[in-house]
Amino acid sequence: MENKDKKDHRLFGLSTFSVDNATSIFLLAFIILIFGVQSYDTLPKESFPEVPWPKVYINTVYFGNSATDMENLVSKPIEKELSTISELKTVTSSSLQDFSLIVAEFNEDVDIESATRKVKDAVDRAKPELPNDLTSEPEVLEINMSEIPIMTVNLSGNFSNDQLRNYAEYLQDKIEELNEISSVDLKGDLDREVAIDVNLAKMESLEISFGDIENAIRAENVTMSGGELVTNDFRRTIRIVGEFTNVTQIEDLIVKSENQMPVFLKDIAQVRFDYADRTSIARAGGQPVISLDVIKRAGENLLSASDNIKAIVAEAKVDAFPEDLRVQIFNDQSVQTRNMVSNLENSIISGILLVVLVLLFFLGTRNSLFVGLAIPMSMLLGFIVIKMLGYTLNMVILFALILALGMLVDNAIVVIENIYRYMQEGYSRKEAAKYGTGEVAVPIISSTATTLAAFIPLAFWPGLMGTFMQYLPITLIITLTSSLFVALVINPVFASRFMVISKEVTEKSAQRRKRRNVFLGAGIMLAASVAFHFTGIQWLRNSLWVVTGISLLNYFVFTPGSHWFARVVLPWLERTYDNFILFSLKGKNPGYFFGGTFLLLIFSLLLLGLRSPK
Numbered sequence: 001m002e003n004k005d006k007k008d009h010r011l012f013g014l015s016t017f018s019v020d021n022a023t024s025i026f027l028l029a030f031i032i033l034i035f036g037v038q039s040y041d042t043l044p045k046e047s048f049p050e051v052p053w054p055k056v057y058i059n060t061v062y063f064g065n066s067a068t069d070m071e072n073l074v075s076k077p078i079e080k081e082l083s084t085i086s087e088l089k090t091v092t093s094s095s096l097q098d099f100s101l102i103v104a105e106f107n108e109d110v111d112i113e114s115a116t117r118k119v120k121d122a123v124d125r126a127k128p129e130l131p132n133d134l135t136s137e138p139e140v141l142e143i144n145m146s147e148i149p150i151m152t153v154n155l156s157g158n159f160s161n162d163q164l165r166n167y168a169e170y171l172q173d174k175i176e177e178l179n180e181i182s183s184v185d186l187k188g189d190l191d192r193e194v195a196i197d198v199n200l201a202k203m204e205s206l207e208i209s210f211g212d213i214e215n216a217i218r219a220e221n222v223t224m225s226g227g228e229l230v231t232n233d234f235r236r237t238i239r240i241v242g243e244f245t246n247v248t249q250i251e252d253l254i255v256k257s258e259n260q261m262p263v264f265l266k267d268i269a270q271v272r273f274d275y276a277d278r279t280s281i282a283r284a285g286g287q288p289v290i291s292l293d294v295i296k297r298a299g300e301n302l303l304s305a306s307d308n309i310k311a312i313v314a315e316a317k318v319d320a321f322p323e324d325l326r327v328q329i330f331n332d333q334s335v336q337t338r339n340m341v342s343n344l345e346n347s348i349i350s351g352i353l354l355v356v357l358v359l360l361f362f363l364g365t366r367n368s369l370f371v372g373l374a375i376p377m378s379m380l381l382g383f384i385v386i387k388m389l390g391y392t393l394n395m396v397i398l399f400a401l402i403l404a405l406g407m408l409v410d411n412a413i414v415v416i417e418n419i420y421r422y423m424q425e426g427y428s429r430k431e432a433a434k435y436g437t438g439e440v441a442v443p444i445i446s447s448t449a450t451t452l453a454a455f456i457p458l459a460f461w462p463g464l465m466g467t468f469m470q471y472l473p474i475t476l477i478i479t480l481t482s483s484l485f486v487a488l489v490i491n492p493v494f495a496s497r498f499m500v501i502s503k504e505v506t507e508k509s510a511q512r513r514k515r516r517n518v519f520l521g522a523g524i525m526l527a528a529s530v531a532f533h534f535t536g537i538q539w540l541r542n543s544l545w546v547v548t549g550i551s552l553l554n555y556f557v558f559t560p561g562s563h564w565f566a567r568v569v570l571p572w573l574e575r576t577y578d579n580f581i582l583f584s585l586k587g588k589n590p591g592y593f594f595g596g597t598f599l600l601l602i603f604s605l606l607l608l609g610l611r612s613p614k
Helices: 002-008 013-020 022-042 067-082 112-129 161-176 200-205 210-220 247-251 302-319 333-363 368-372 374-389 395-405 410-424 429-455 463-469 471-498 508-535 538-585 589-610
Strands: 055-061 088-096 099-106 139-142 151-156 181-187 192-198 224-231 234-240 254-258 261-264 269-275 287-296 326-330
Touching: 013 022, 013 429, 013 471, 022 374, 022 471, 055 067, 055 112, 067 088, 067 099, 067 112, 099 112, 112 139, 151 161, 151 302, 161 181, 161 287, 161 302, 192 200, 192 210, 192 247, 210 254, 247 269, 287 302, 302 326, 302 333, 333 395, 368 374, 368 410, 368 471, 374 395, 374 471, 395 471, 410 429, 410 471, 429 471, 463 471, 508 538, 538 589
Parallel strands: none
Antiparallel strands: 055 099, 055 139, 088 099, 151 287, 151 326, 181 287, 192 269, 224 234, 254 261
């Protein structure tokens, strides 16, 4: 009989191999658990995916010219050179009074740094055709989403600009030492510069031009090599330092000398060390402020970067800054990202608990444990793959995980229920795992493939929006494929070792013993949770509360409910379905059903045409 059964039953090679090598699969599950948790913990977390902006902008200012002149003199020569770039998708220009804006758009898969370099080369080639008296040289700009500041640190107080700048530069150096940080930009500070106020009347009387002053300063403010000096068979490099170090040296600079009558710069101008013109202003509470815009390095963890910056700021307040220096953090993107990740994590955990509770009610304790195993194992395996692909954990990926949450258990439910059916028919656990999985392997593979077929085209969604949204179908494909692997490889192994046939307990003594054990276990866990509450280990306290609650619900609600469902509701559903199928297959009914389905299709198409959605 056993040989006949083996010939009649279908086997799936991968599942059979897994059941026969259960020890290796247990180790594989443990590896997935460890590396999955590690991958999730080390995944860079951000608000949104880092999407390259495939556009480069060329800005040109030329005062005193109309829009038509700007188009003919500036825009067209630059457009002509840009057209030689092969990767270019489109070029659009806007010529306004005194201003020209050209937008060069590339394909989404282009390297934006290489594209920017080619645009700069094209602008350089166009410069001989541009006017010689441009107000400013054409400026080539690229928009990099990763260069948007993740937070702003403000330093304010009753201090001079130089004092605030020193404190800001100290903080700037400390923050830029972090591996997660690309750069820190100062805003609201005043740069120092040397101002030369010339006396025009004296210049004209001595026949000195601005070019003479410029050339004299350029020629003297130089540090250059003086060659090599050989002494005692040693070659020594000579370096002549001629850069100015103070204002007096600039004042004593000879601008012009005729008939052995030198003219010093101090004779025709006043030289002073002053502040440059403001390019940015920052104030808080009526006091001057210097702001530090912190820019994160692409692909790094936003949350860890924010935590490290806050630690540096807190340490600087204690060790380096005076007490009356006010340090504030604004526009912290990590707050939004942390809340988003926390909310979505809670949604995933709540979804897992809800799925487990529903399975406990409908399937009972006999196999909901094995089905519930599919959710965390599939997600942990998905995190490993996402980490290997170099993705960040962002809103789109987390949303895809929530979307896939309800579909992860489908394959596991089919496999476990079929294994359980074989065990009810008298097969051993090992045989039931092989036969039950082999019987449904091809159908669940086909079912998963049809689901993935709907998402695969979305992974090739073109355009900028496609680059942003492609993480959703890719994540769904990864997690659903992981759930199929768990259902065909891991679930059968656990079922072949631990699945038992549950029976409703009817003996009074057995019921009392089981109730006593449930209450004893719940009491021990509650007592332990109180201890963990006072020791500050809140996550373990919360876990014990959840386990206690589910245990009590399982004993008083889910186990009786599952037996009632299997004894009353499920037979009624089976009888109703059988009667409906028999009715639809009798006499002329099959033709009516087929014709009615066809008419329903025609009616749906007509309704769609008459009331098409907006």
